[in-house]
Amino acid sequence: MRRREVPEEVARLARAQAGCVARAQLRAHGLGPDVVRRRVGAGLWRALGPHVVVLHAGPLDVGARRAAAVLHAGPSAALGAWTALAVHGLGGWERADAHLVLPPGRSRGPLEGAVHHVSRRCRAEDVVVRDGLRVHRVERAAVDAAAWSPSGRAAGGLLAAVVQQRLSTPARLRTALDAAGGLRGVAELRAVLDDLDGGSQAMSEVDLVRLCRRNGLPVPVRQGVRHDAAGRRRYLDAEWELADGRRVLLEVDGVGHLDPARWYDDLLRAAEVSRPGEVVLRLPARALRTDGARVVALLRAHLAPDPSCPSGPARRR
Numbered sequence: 001m002r003r004r005e006v007p008e009e010v011a012r013l014a015r016a017q018a019g020c021v022a023r024a025q026l027r028a029h030g031l032g033p034d035v036v037r038r039r040v041g042a043g044l045w046r047a048l049g050p051h052v053v054v055l056h057a058g059p060l061d062v063g064a065r066r067a068a069a070v071l072h073a074g075p076s077a078a079l080g081a082w083t084a085l086a087v088h089g090l091g092g093w094e095r096a097d098a099h100l101v102l103p104p105g106r107s108r109g110p111l112e113g114a115v116h117h118v119s120r121r122c123r124a125e126d127v128v129v130r131d132g133l134r135v136h137r138v139e140r141a142a143v144d145a146a147a148w149s150p151s152g153r154a155a156g157g158l159l160a161a162v163v164q165q166r167l168s169t170p171a172r173l174r175t176a177l178d179a180a181g182g183l184r185g186v187a188e189l190r191a192v193l194d195d196l197d198g199g200s201q202a203m204s205e206v207d208l209v210r211l212c213r214r215n216g217l218p219v220p221v222r223q224g225v226r227h228d229a230a231g232r233r234r235y236l237d238a239e240w241e242l243a244d245g246r247r248v249l250l251e252v253d254g255v256g257h258l259d260p261a262r263w264y265d266d267l268l269r270a271a272e273v274s275r276p277g278e279v280v281l282r283l284p285a286r287a288l289r290t291d292g293a294r295v296v297a298l299l300r301a302h303l304a305p306d307p308s309c310p311s312g313p314a315r316r317r
Contacts, residue, residue, distance in 0.1 A: 006031075006055070014055045016132035018063035021053055022071045048072065049111050063131065069098035069114035070133050077102040078127050078134040080117060081148060084141035085158075087130050088167055093145075093158055101136065101144065117144070121180065138168045139176035147183040155185060156192040157203040163196050170197035198222070204252040204285035208238055211288055215296045217303060220250065226273035234273050240303055247278045248302050252285050 010029050014021050026036060036053055039045040046054040048068045054060065060068070066087070070079050079087060080101035086094050098114045103122040110116045126140040136144070142162045146155035162168050170193045177189055195206040198219075205222050212219050220238035238250040251270055274280045279302055287295050 010055075013132070017071065018061070018067040018131070019054050019056055020048070020064055020067040020071055021055060023051055023053060026053065051108065052111075065113055066098045067131075067133055069111055070100055072108065072111045072114070073100050073102055073116065074106060074108060075134075076106045076122065077116075078122075078136050080136040080141055081145040082141075084136040085138065085145060085162065085167070087133075087135050088138050088141070090162060090165055090167055093161060117148070119144075138162065139172050142168065142173055143176045143180050143183070143189075146189055147180070147185065152185050152188045153203065155189060156206060159189065159192055160196060160203050160206065164202055170194075202252075204288060205237060207285070207288040208250070208252060211292055211295060212299070215292075215300075217296065217299055234269055236273065242303065242305070244306055246306060247275070248281065249274060249278055250281045250283065250299075252283055252288065 007029050010021060010026065010031065013025055023033075023036065026032075036045065036047070040047050040053070043057050046057055048054060049072050051072045051074075052068045054064065054068070066079060066083060070077055077100045078084070079098065081099040082093055082095040083097075083099040096113070099117060100110070100114060101117045101119050101122065104118050104120065107116050107118065126136050127134050128137055129135070135141075142159060146158050149155040149158060159173060162173065163170060174190070174193050174197075177183070177186065177193070180186075183189070192203075192206060195209055198209065209219055209222075211217075218240060220240050222236075222238055224236040224239045226234050226236060236249055237252045240248045240250075242248065249270075270280055270282065281298070281302065283295060283298075
């Protein structure tokens with residue numbers, strides 16, 4: 001069979017599924033085992049396990065590996081957890097393996113490079129179709145990935161990233177968490193969502209709020225909006241408006257801020273969004289976790305009333 005003789009319906013399937021087609025889909029369009037065997041033998045197609053064929057002989061990109069994994073797993077499987085979040089656009093939390101969720105008793109054994117998670121919570125309402133593939137919705141995927149994370153901090157960081165990158169909201173994530181039942185570490189996940197609901201956008205901001213509460217310091221306003229010299233909206237990590245009218249701004253820098261280009265922009269941005277008379281502090285995110293006493297002492301010194309300023313109601317922005 002020549003390449004042009006592949007039915008257009010099969011060609012469309014392949015385009016929608018990153019070049020991958022299940023053997024059952026091929027049979028449904030009249031392409032049986034003999035056709036597959038000939039084309040694989042001629043080096044035109046590639047067989048991936050017993051259930052999936054790639055309609056080319058080139059390398060597989062990330063999309064093709066995900067498509068092959070879910071097609072191999074069968075119609076009851078869906079891409080889940082970190083893989084589903086990557087499909088929905090979450091950056092910075094990718095996993096090399098494709099993670100799939102499927103009901104008990106349905107696993108065929110994963111392809112190389114895929115991980116199967118068996119779950120009794122396989123509900124149609126949790127699944128959407130993206131790029132021709134069954135994928136868990138953001139909220140279900142985020143709750144699963146958080147529950148399967150190696151630590152509470154990793155779980156909280158993932159939920160914070162989902163909110164920060166505008167893929168979901170704390171309220172929607174909380175609904176999904178409640179629907180999941182008794183997951184490991186659920187109390188800590190709820191506490192993180194409460195902090196995110198209060199304005200935090202990253203685990204460093206969650207750490208800051210908790211540090212303030214534990215040590216009797218006022219909780220800052222998070223993600224306040226300022227405009228830089230070019231008129232662009234910028235967001236402050238933390239801001240205190242004190243009773244004597246002073247303002248203290250705090251920027252918490254993760255390791256990504258050590259990149260020279262990022263560092264250069266950060267310093268200029270901090271200068272542009274600050275106002276005369278304001279104190280601007282910059283702290284490494286790690287210090288909030290490992291050097292809390294020094295951070296608390298520093299904040300307490302800057303947030304204490306200034307005896308040279310008359311006390312009174314805080315000035316409005």
